Amino acid sequence: MPVAARPPETTEDPPVRRLYRSADGRMLGGVARGLAGHLGLPVVWVRLTFLGLFLADGPLCVLLYAAFWIAVPLGIGGRSTEPRTVFATTPDGRRRLRRPDRGQVVALVALLAGAAVFVGTVDLGGEANRYVWPTLLVGVGVVLVWRQADNARRARWSDSGRRKRLFQLARGLAGVALVGMGLTVFLVVRGSAAQLGTALTAAIAVLAGMALLAGPWLVRMSQDLSEERTMRIRAQERAEVAAHVHDSVLHTLTLIQRNAEDPAEVRRLARAQERELRNWLYRPEGTGKDEAEEPETLAEAVKRAAAEVEDKHGVPLEVVVVGDCPLDEGLAAQMQAAREAMVNAAKYGGVGGAVQVYAEVDGRTVFVSVRDRGPGFDLDAVPADRMGVRESIIGRMRRHGGTARVRSAPGDGTEVELEMDRAQEADG
């Protein structure tokens, strides 16, 4: 009887249905469920067929099942899965907690029945006894270890393996122990107890020798594997970043072509894109912060404010930051004042070219200057609307214990200087 003859794969329908073992709702190796999924039959039928085969010709059926188990890769629900969808469907992350489905219950009952029949048919007395029990022990142990290996394989694409690592390890060890016990029993009953010592010594010697020979190689292989895995993850992240950047660059270029008649808009688009690109390039780990995130440090806050003003008013702002420190309440107020100054500079002084923004953390003092090269104005003849803005800059700084100076002269641009002491904390 041919073993594990796979049904020929049909290639008519585009998504090729390949034979996979099912990790979901399986009893042993998931062979029956996988087959059922593949053939489109209820899983109970397949299980009953296996059971029938088992009763008819136990060893052969077990062989068949084992062959399937070893040869057929683990998949989901008997269907080939795209790697991408794997993350969306976390298969049986809570396998232990889930209520067993009816098929599983039926299968369990059938299994128990089969076991009962098996125990009934095989004479457990006398000669056979000496072989049957060790064999069973070994069998159960092997099954345990194999399931463990399956789980390790599944852990690659579901995180169920990580959380129950200890339990799984225990299971694997139990399997190994069972196999060992079975083999020992074999030895003992085959030979006599007298030879146990020598047999054990020999076995241990052989095992130790194998461990010595294969150990380093195995360790190195596992190290290489994990290294390769991290490399792959990193490469994937890089590729994602690149894809994101390329995408947004392409978008911008398209928009620029569309808005070719509107130089201001073109400039704005190009500048925004340039900023984003620089963010991706010169940010740690190459992951630009999302625009939605609140800035946490002074440098970030200054750059963010300038970027927003730049986008809104279409005037370039050049930002230079020396040093950096975490934001506190006073500095947040200073940032608001600085932003106000930037808006002013862009609105009234943008005609003179780029607005120069400079921020410096010098010990406990934070200094910000915003300078435009616009027409400037006479401080003593300030129009009312600018007076209001000046109040929101000077007044705000004063309320928070800082100072603000506005210097301007007609034809000489305007400069706003803001100074604020950092909150008294331990760090310098």
Added chain:
Amino acid sequence: MTETGGPVDGQAGGPAGGQAGGPAGGVPEQRRVRVVLVDDHRMFRTGVQAEIGRTEETGVEVVGEAADVDQAVTVITATRPEVVLLDVHLPGGGGVEVLRRCAPLMAAAESPVRFLALSVSDAAEDVIGVIRGGARGYVTKTITGADLVDSVFRVQEGDAVFSPRLAGFVLDAFASTDAPPVDEDLDRLTQREREVLRLIARGYAYKEIAKQLFISVKTVESHVSAVLRKLQLSNRHELTRWATARRLV
């Protein structure tokens, strides 16, 4: 954020030095300078050539172009220009490699070749790297044609060209260490130098800095040149370390 080259000068739109570099005496005769362009982007070379290469108007004569390190060294050696516009990122080792291999030409007593670095990158390590390599200044490629022409002439005269961003980097580099300096004179900025750099970073032109600090424009220039020398000669490991670390911090 944008980055202009030299600080914009009020009405004239010229860079920081203003007309300070012009020859003394009433009518300025037509200045001339021989320039080599080194950049691996042909489009950019063409653009710069179109913007500043009209010799009759600008006084800049582009005598050669190169697209990689080997070519650059060959062309510079053959043409002996006064100023080289050098891209920081180049195939074959980058602008730093060109500077390394042209060191003898830079040090020549007779008509030394001077370098002005150009880049789209504003990664601190790149900028500080080319300055330490011997470039007399650093501007980004968004600089206007007029500012670029002016920067070229200032480099030709042996002055340093500091963009606000470069000034910021330098302040950062010299401030960001608590380690005792190896060489007191070289590894520290004087108070005056610091003030000058701060004003450059704030967008002041040299003339404005001079006015602000009650010193002459010449003095401002000598302060900037002193800072440049310190950058190039300082044996503080922190400088390079700082530049590298900035990428990661």
